[in-house]
Amino acid sequence: MPREKFQTLTEQMFYILLCMRTECCGMDMMRRAEEMTGGRVSVGPGTLYNLLDQFSAAGMIRETSVEGRRRSYLLTQKGSQALRKEYERLCQMTEDYNRVTEE
Amino acid sequence: MKNVKYYFWDYLLYDFAGVEERLSALAAQGWYLDKIGAMLWKFRKGEPRAVTYAVTYVPEASEFNASPTKGQRELETYCEEAGWTKVADWFQMQIYATEQPSPLPLETDEKLRLITIHRSMRKNYLPSSILLAVIGVMLLIMQGSNLLSPPSYAGATLRSTYLVGVLDALLLLMMSGVNLGGYYFWYRKSGEQVERGGGCARASFYRGFNKAALTALLILMIYWLGSMLAGSDLGMAVYIVGYMAVISLLTFLLKKIQRGLKRFGLSRGMNIFLTLLADLVLAFIFIGILIYVVLKTGLLF
Numbered sequence: 001m002p003r004e005k006f007q008t009l010t011e012q013m014f015y016i017l018l019c020m021r022t023e024c025c026g027m028d029m030m031r032r033a034e035e036m037t038g039g040r041v042s043v044g045p046g047t048l049y050n051l052l053d054q055f056s057a058a059g060m061i062r063e064t065s066v067e068g069r070r071r072s073y074l075l076t077q078k079g080s081q082a083l084r085k086e087y088e089r090l091c092q093m094t095e096d097y098n099r100v101t102e103e
Numbered sequence: 104m105k106n107v108k109y110y111f112w113d114y115l116l117y118d119f120a121g122v123e124e125r126l127s128a129l130a131a132q133g134w135y136l137d138k139i140g141a142m143l144w145k146f147r148k149g150e151p152r153a154v155t156y157a158v159t160y161v162p163e164a165s166e167f168n169a170s171p172t173k174g175q176r177e178l179e180t181y182c183e184e185a186g187w188t189k190v191a192d193w194f195q196m197q198i199y200a201t202e203q204p205s206p207l208p209l210e211t212d213e214k215l216r217l218i219t220i221h222r223s224m225r226k227n228y229l230p231s232s233i234l235l236a237v238i239g240v241m242l243l244i245m246q247g248s249n250l251l252s253p254p255s256y257a258g259a260t261l262r263s264t265y266l267v268g269v270l271d272a273l274l275l276l277m278m279s280g281v282n283l284g285g286y287y288f289w290y291r292k293s294g295e296q297v298e299r300g301g302g303c304a305r306a307s308f309y310r311g312f313n314k315a316a317l318t319a320l321l322i323l324m325i326y327w328l329g330s331m332l333a334g335s336d337l338g339m340a341v342y343i344v345g346y347m348a349v350i351s352l353l354t355f356l357l358k359k360i361q362r363g364l365k366r367f368g369l370s371r372g373m374n375i376f377l378t379l380l381a382d383l384v385l386a387f388i389f390i391g392i393l394i395y396v397v398l399k400t401g402l403l404f
Contacts, residue, residue, distance in 0.1 A: 012212045026177065027184045030207070045181035046159030046197075046209035050219045053174060069180045 009086045012043045016051050017083045020075045023064050026052060055079065108134060109143040113313055116194055116228045117220050117286060118306040119158040126156035126190075126198070139193050141358050154202055157187065157209040160195045162222040167374040169365045182209065195223035213302045217293050220303070224286065232286075236279035242272035264339070267327045271320065278316050285309045342397050349389040357382055 009017070015033040024032065026048065033043045043051075052073060055061040060079030065072045075083065110129075114121050126136060133151040136144060161174050171179070171192075178197060179189050185207045187199040199209060210216045246268030253262050285308060293303040324347075331340040360381045364374045 010212050010214055012215070026181060030181070030185060042207055042211050044208045044211040045178065045185045045187065046157075047212045047215055048181050049159070049161075049174070049178040050215050051212070052177075054215070054218075069176075071177060 008089065009082070011037075011041050012047055013051060014083070014086055015041050016043060016048065017055070017060070017075060017079055020061055020073050020079065021083075023072050023074045025070045025072045027070060106148040107137070108146045108148070109140075110146060111142060112139075112144040113310055115282065115286075115306065115309060116196060117224055117289065118309075119160075119196070119220070120303075120305055121307055121310075122196070122198070123156045123158055126200075127154060130154035130156070130200075136190055136198070139191050141354055152202060153204075154200050155206055156190070156198060156200050157206075159197050159199070159209045159216075160219045160223040161192075161197055162195055162219065162226055164192060164195045164197070165226075165371055166194060166361060167365075167371045167378070169368045169370070169374065185209075194227060213297045217290070217297050217303050221290060229283070229286070232279055232283045236276060236283065239272050239276035239279055243269060243276065246272055263327065263330065267323060270323055274316055274320050274323075278313060281309060281312050281316075338397065342393070345393045345397070346390075349386075349393055353382070353385055353389060356385060 012033070015036055016029055018036065019029045019032045030043050030045065030048055033041055052061065056063070056073075058078070060076055060082055061073045062076050063071055064074045114125065129135070129146060131151055131153065133149050134146040135149050135154075137147040138145040159178065161172065161178060163172055164175055175192070175197065182189065182199050186203050187201045187206065187209060190198045190200050192198065246265050250262070250265040250269055253265065285306070289304055289306045296302060296304055328340050328343060331337075331343075357378060361374070361378050364377055369377070
């Protein structure tokens with residue numbers, strides 16, 4: 001797999017990062033991602049754990065609080081930039097699609 | 104009727120699909136995973152049920168950790184939230200089960216699953232496979248040079264020992280090669296499939312080969328022992344059987360020691376050090392006793 005890590009985001013990555021625009025507990029992210037997408041995107045617990053681990057190692061999120069078993073996270077500036085970059089890439093793709101299909 | 108059964112577990116650490124399917128199939132027959140051993144997995148009898156097993160990986164997990172890592176505990180929290188119960192862990196592999204009819208899968212991102220598996224394999228599966236291959240090469244060189252230029256005192260028995268040593272080394276090399284090469288091809292194929300939006304590749308090719316290689320090894324050892332006994336070389340046969348018994352006992356004891364050390368809450372590094380130290384000391388004692396017995400009874404002369 002030659003592509004650099006997080007250069008493009010999968011849907012699960014995108015929606016989990018989106019959850020953390022505000023402080024969010026890991027346990028709530030699975031539910032929130034499903035709610036945001038009307039059930040279209042599901043994030044499994046194994047995927048969620050590994051995503052949080054990878055995002056944390058990449059400096060894209062930070063742990064904000066721990067209450068018993070509930071760990072909360074928030075996007076860092078780097079994470080916000082990655083999310084914004086992905087959003088712009090998706091918008092570009094939409095524009096390209098609209099332009100080509102209208103020709 | 105037996106309530107406990109042991110299975111020789113020949114699945115490789117990255118064969119998550121194979122492990123999941125096998126555990127689910129056994130649960131449907133009423134056998135539930137109880138304990139994971141060095142080569143044998145223990146199952147306990149219960150009522151047959153439709154249980155779905157799923158596997159995920161935590162790269163920093165280790166058999167030498169005194170307790171689950173922060174990451175393993177966090178993963179368990181998320182899995183419980185989704186209705187999965189932790190069953191066991193096997194090195195970096197975390198095994199979960201659920202009886203929900205349509206459970207949320209543990210893994211929903213195949214690209215990330217592949218990245219995590221590779222990170223986990225780099226921790227111990229790949230280094231240990233490479234080490235086995237290196238040992239195979241060293242054994243081949245040592246036994247091969249003895250076979251080609253045997254010392255002047257080497258009789259027929261010793262020369263046959265060198266030949267068996269060469270064949271064993273070749274088998275070890277082949278198994279290491281197939282396992283390493285197999286992982287490389289699985290990883291590459293999985294990467295291609297995942298890039299196209301599919302899932303990781305299946306990894307079932309190795310089991311047949313490993314079974315055949317282990318069977319060949321067993322036949323070789325039985326033939327060699329048999330030929331020594333037929334040639335009235337009882338002493339050497341007793342020594343070899345004793346040596347294999349010592350290795351089996353050592354493996355069993357080290358697993359017990361490794362588990363026992365965890366209760367003291369020591370660090371992973373200290374556990375590894377103490378286990379290796381115990382390995383060295385026990386090997387020295389057991390082999391020493393074996394050699395003493397063989398020499399004292401004059402079996403080798």
